[in-house]
Amino acid sequence: MFKLVTHNIKKYEEIKKIIPSLEMVELEYPEIxxxxxxxxxxxxxxxxGEKIGGNIIxxxxxxxxxxxxxxxxxxxxxxxxTIGNKGILRLMEGIKNRRAYFKTVIGVxxxxxxxxxxxxxxxxxxxxxxxxxxxxxxPIFVPEGYDRTFAEMSTDEKxxxxxxxxxxxxxxxxxxxxx
Ligand code: ITT
Numbered sequence: 001m002f003k004l005v006t007h008n009i010k011k012y013e014e015i016k017k018i019i020p021s022l023e024m025v026e027l028e029y030p031e032i033x034x035x036x037x038x039x040x041x042x043x044x045x046x047x048x049g050e051k052i053g054g055n056i057i058x059x060x061x062x063x064x065x066x067x068x069x070x071x072x073x074x075x076x077x078x079x080x081x082t083i084g085n086k087g088i089l090r091l092m093e094g095i096k097n098r099r100a101y102f103k104t105v106i107g108v109x110x111x112x113x114x115x116x117x118x119x120x121x122x123x124x125x126x127x128x129x130x131x132x133x134x135x136x137x138x139p140i141f142v143p144e145g146y147d148r149t150f151a152e153m154s155t156d157e158k159x160x161x162x163x164x165x166x167x168x169x170x171x172x173x174x175x176x177x178x179x
Contacts, residue, residue, distance in 0.1 A: 002108070002175065004057045005029065005048055010135040011059055017159055018168045019175070025052070037062055037074060038116055041107035045114045056109040057171070061163060063137045065125060066099040067092070076137070085129050085140045098124040102141065102163040106171050110178060117174060119166030134158060 003025045004012055012024045029051070032043045037060045048056050062076040068091060072079035079087070092098065099122070106117040122144045129139040131151025138150035143161050150158050159165035 002055045002057050003052075004059070005052070006059060008135070011061075011164070014155055014159055014162075014164050015059065015168050015171075017155055018165065019172050022057070027052070029058075031060070031077075034074060037103060037105040038118075040074060041105045041116060042114060045107045045109045049109050049112065055111075056107075058107045059104055059164065059167070060107070061102060061104040063141065064101050064103060065092070067095045067097045080136055085137060088125065088137070088140060089128065092125050098126075100125050100141065102137075104163040104167040106167045108171065108174065115174065117167045117170040119163040119168070119170065121161060121163040121166070 001023065003023050004015060005025045005027050006012055007026050007028055009024070012022070016022050029044055029048055031040050034040050034043070041058060041060050044058055044060070045056060048058065062073045064070045064073045065088070072088070101120055101122045104119045108115045108117070124142050124144075126140045126142050126149055130149045131139050131153075133153060133155070134151045141150050142148065143150065150162065159168070
């Protein structure tokens, strides 16, 4: 049995649509300041392995904007809390290159070993916030090949193309191999 450790219920709902047996454990855990999501995940998995044990899953995600040299990236949670979508749109004012991508690193800890599964979704930063579904940066992110933001899509539609959907399908395959 695997436990997803997060305090983000929306994240859990997205992952649970693909892996219905997943349980959620609501727990805050320290996230180190590092250059990559992979390093953050590695540290958190080791910390949680000591603290709660068992088979653990975590999801660390970020939005990487090309014209801002990858910002907010590993700082996505803090930036969302402080300046939010409006702040990002303000930083992007007058910038033509709106390319960005979301990346999810899912960390799995099984029997004391850590594994990572990655998903990436390319797209663009919208000119304004649109839509009310999803969470976080969804209202300002338009995935490649679409003209709607993630926040204008259902969870199933987002899951089909999103960073988290891709990483979660890899996770499902990984779990079925070790089960
Ligand atoms: P945890 O408890 O699982 O850490 P969190 O919300 O802090 O939950 P992250 O650190 O992975 O999650 O997310 C960093 C930020 O990016 C945070 O502000 C999220 O709202 C946002 N984010 C993550 N995934 C997203 C997605 O699929 N769509 C839009 N925003 C997302």
